[in-house]
Amino acid sequence: MLRLSSLLIGCLLLALTAHGDDRVNWEITPRITAPGQPFRLQIQVDSDVPLGGAQNVGRDIRPPRGMALRLSGQILRPDSTEATLNFSGVAPEQEGEYVIPSFNLRFPRKMISVPEIKLIVSKTVAFIRTNQARAELSIPDRTFYVGELIRGSINMRGGEQESVVASFGLESVAEGFTFGVTSDRQPLPAEMGQGLQTSFELTPIREGLNEVIINGIMLIQSGSTSVFNNAGRDRPFTFRRRIAVEHVPQKGRPADWSGAIGKFTAEPQQASNEKPEVGEPIRLRAVLTGSGNLDRIVPPEIMSNEVWDVLPATERRRHAEEQRFFVYTLVPRLPGKQKTPEIRFSSFDPETKQFSRLVFASAEVTVTGNAPAKVDLVTRDPAAPIGSDAGLKLSGLAKPDPASGSLFSRHSMIEPLAASKLFWSSNGLALLLIVAATGVILIAGYLASHPQIIIHWRAKRGLQRAIRQATRARGDAPAFAKIATGGLKLGCAAILGAETEAMTQSDILRVLPEAKRETLDALFDAADGNKFGSGTTIRTTNQEEALILLHLVRDLL
Amino acid sequence: MKAFPLYILMIVATLGAAEPDAPSAGEKAYAKGDFAGAVESWQEEARHHGINPGLLAALGNAEWKLGRKGRAMVCWERSLLLDPHNAVALAGIRHGQNAGGVERPGATWPETYASVAGADLWLLVATLSFWAALGAVLLPRIRRQPAGEWNQRLRVTALTLLALCIPGLWGARSLAHRAVIRKTEISLRLTPTQLGEATQAVNEGDVVRTGRPFNGHIRVTTSDGKTGWLRAGEIEPVWGGGLPADLDQKAAP
The missing domain is CATH 2.60.40.10 (Immunoglobulins)
Incomplete structure (x- = not known):
């Protein structure tokens, strides 16, 4: 049973969506139009099922920009599988080939797709505009302001061969505007000739470049008979206008401006x-x-x-x-x-x-x-109701005195002193300098009261230099002896608090009791013996011992 | 050198003469009831010559008369920052609270204490006291002399002033963290987001305490202690500006 019902539903869907037996023909008269020239579009549908009336045709059809196109009517025959739909339109003002995209015609029992329809607009086509009835949009050409009331009108002017007898279906597709018709189907002013005028008001509600689209239909009547005989026929019009909208300028705006434009x-x-x-x-x-x-x-x-x-x-x-x-x-x-x-x-x-x-x-x-x-x-x-809180006694405003305190306290900005970087940085810098100066003074005072610190520090640096030089001067015995003797004198003088040049072997022995007297004698003899004609050469073992003594004195400092 | 007192006298005389007895254009317009004209005139004066407490308070009055509560409250509050005793601004705020339904947080005791003097005065006195105390401590040490009697008096005076300034500084800091609501028909938001849930309606001209900013919003506390978030563009801080900012909505009237 389930399989059977699925089969039936499938068949039904197939029947509904089948396009094989549908034929759609369209014809535009004239095939090539002049800019702004009215034309007729006829779509003929031949199907395998009775069609009936098409529904919501205007909703699906999307004419190209600048083209007005409206369904004029459908020729209906009872139980007929054929349908003929007539559209009236007005060609765009620009030359070119225009395509009405494919759209669907929705009939009660079937939906039929209409293929793309092409219209060629060419200036080579002879067309006298003043012969035909036409609609014109009258609106100021300038920048508008949010909240402004813009008055405009649609002038439906009759031509030499056609006259405008009525209009209907005026609608606005204008995002960013409010739209309202103020007077409808009024006779045109005499200087504009035969026709009707519909006035409207637009109010922009947001700034930017906004597009106003106004559509409508006018009924025209023509006495002449021609290929395009539109006697008693409707003719659509559409207007698209881009409008620049700005806010009322802030500069120079009075404080009590309350929106009047x-x-x-x-x-x-x-x-x-x-x-x-x-x-x-x-x-x-x-x-x-x-x-x-x-x-x-x-x-x-x-x-x-x-x-x-x-x-x-x-x-x-x-x-x-x-x-x-x-x-x-x-x-x-x-x-x-x-x-x-x-x-x-x-x-x-x-x-x-x-x-x-x-x-x-x-x-x-x-x-x-x-x-x-x-x-x-x-x-x-x-205005307060009796007994309400708002009716309480008011304190009132005091009389203004704009000159008070103006002699010495003019400000360009009310900036707190606490927010001033200059204030905090200058105070911080001053504090930092005081702290630094205090530290320097304290250190200098301490060093001044403890001079041995600097003497020891200098002696230690001198000894390190002497050790390095003595190590390099091992091959040169007299130079080695002079450097080592000088280093020992420098170090021991700092420790004993005496003059460097006054140091003798005995003084060095007081500082370094473990030193050998012979080594020191040989060292001093090699360093200073030449002055007295008894210079000797220091042995290698003595050089090693002298270096050890230099290290010992440095460690004592 | 003899000309110096004469020069001072001339300056004082000039300043005295500069004090206008005749009402200014703004005052005339205000007296005639042309409040928009008064606002324009005083704003022009402020742009060219700077602002002062009296001018701000007068501007606040004219703005209030035009029904612009937010701008009026900003003017009055800023006037009080410069001169906490400005009678026109005090009367304006009192009038706003009584007649205009403006809410303003009650002053805490440090704020009341701070309003005895301007915020800058507290900071200046505190800074001078600090340096005086530091100098009084350091100077005898640098000179390697014992502190004398006058030095001791200076230390005590400076440290006392510094101690007295502390609540004033605290109150001034608290007063500085306030803002005036400039937009109408807004609500505190529960969260600092576009879709933050509205928790409580607040009115233009209400004064709120401000907290930390986050995501283009500022956490605020209303006069009745309700906290929430407002967009930064919906309020105008009391500190840090001259004339009220132009935050008016650009939408169509």
Whole structure:
């Protein structure tokens, strides 16, 4: 049973995916088009099963860049194994050979693959553009700014042989922008001729080079009959535009800039009541007019002061008049002729790339009534609900005094002295020098109070030198005797604390009692005998003994 | 030589004359309520002539009026580093805490002690005391003479000052490890990573104690003792800058 069902499923899958009996033909009219010329594409499918209506054709088809292509419709015959799908399109503006990649047509019972379709665009084809209806994208050509409101329009202009009667299906594929249609299918201005206009607003939401893609379809009507008769036919359009978006520059940005980009004018403030009593709330209306991102502006803030308590702004916008109202509630605190607080506002003009500052001029109000005994400066948050913590008494800001301490304490940076490398290195160096100097003084003092250390050290070095020289001068008996005698005198003088030249054999015997008197006599005789005419030659055995004596004296030092 | 006192007098007179009686452009703008204009004017002055405690405190006031809590708190805190008794900055911080909901860690006793003088003053006094004590010890030895009465007094005074400076130095060090939160709608993160779990919301203008940096984050402790990590760009250290850094988000308003 299992084997049978597997076989059946296999057969079914094979039947569904079989392409052997499907035939797909396509035809583009005209075969070669001029840039921007409309064309028709007809795809005929002949299958072995009844096909029915194709589903989601627009989703699978991927026309090449610059080409507009939309499904116009399908000729349906009940239980027919044939299907004919008609597309209308507009050729790209650049010459070349364009390929619509292979795509699938999904019928209720079968999916059929359509092979690649080629369209050749050549300027050699005679085509009068003004005869045909066409769509044009109108959008400023400049760098835009994040948060800016960009107004644009699609002008669907009729031609000499065609007129635009309707449009539908406007969609935007624009990552990095918000897109909204503001007015649809309005008649074109008279100077542009017959046609329709759809206006839209774009707002960039991130910086960089972003691409805006706008697709749509216009319905055209033509009285003439020709090979390309599109009477009562739809014609797609597609626009791709790369737009450079930047952030509003940081340099020169006023501190109170709250996101306004555009050209605005501020009208004088209007008070709802020009003669209120003390404590009687009045409404203050500030009207901002102009073209720009009115929706995105954060209302300017007015702070309470000793004359006015200000409640936060509410706002309204009259879209058609390109206005935005900021409405504040003010409560007068003091009687007399008072001016409402000025409202300041900064905006950025994307065309001049400059910031500008606007001021909503004050309104004059005559406040009647009596002044309270004492007016505290902003003692409570007027907008706080009664009984809430936010309504607690405020301490207020002190009056600024920017000149205080300015005579001698100007800094470019607030760097702590503790972070200064110069401070620590100079102090460390000074400490190191003091420690080193102290050490040198201590050592020098010790050596000065113990001179034998240096005498012994010098004698030891002299003895080592004498041993080396004596060893080399073994063949030369008089030289050997002089070197050995000098070494013994030097060493013994250091040990006895006497003068070197004053040393005799007896002194050496006091230091080295184990030395033989004869050896020393022979050594001294050989060294100094010539002075007295009795010089003798020292024997080899005496030379060895003399060397041993030199080593013994060195070890004693 | 006789001209020297005259020269000093002239300098003092010049400095006295330089003290402006008329309000500056920034002060005028501030008085008119044009806080953005005041900020621009004072920032320009700071760029050209340097900053001082009064200017920073005034700038803090104007920034606060514009609703930029983070920048205002940075200005006030830096003003207090230069002059711990600046009345405008103290009032501003108090106002921020009372009215603006700004959180600021309470001062420990060494910090309170340190705020009697500026951090640099503590270090200078400590350094001078150390060298004075060392000199008083070494000088008689170098001169091979017994220490005299004045030398003994100098030693005691210097060592006492050094001992008194130690808590001040400790407090100043503790005060230096603080930062102001400059971004809105952020939270402490459990770990110093991109996907660190948010543990507690913190507000722009809050002052936090800073710890060690790691992986582009800094460990911070809030005023209520909660610890966590914040990105380095979300806070601005109180020490080590002049005017507040331009950390404003570039996103669309």
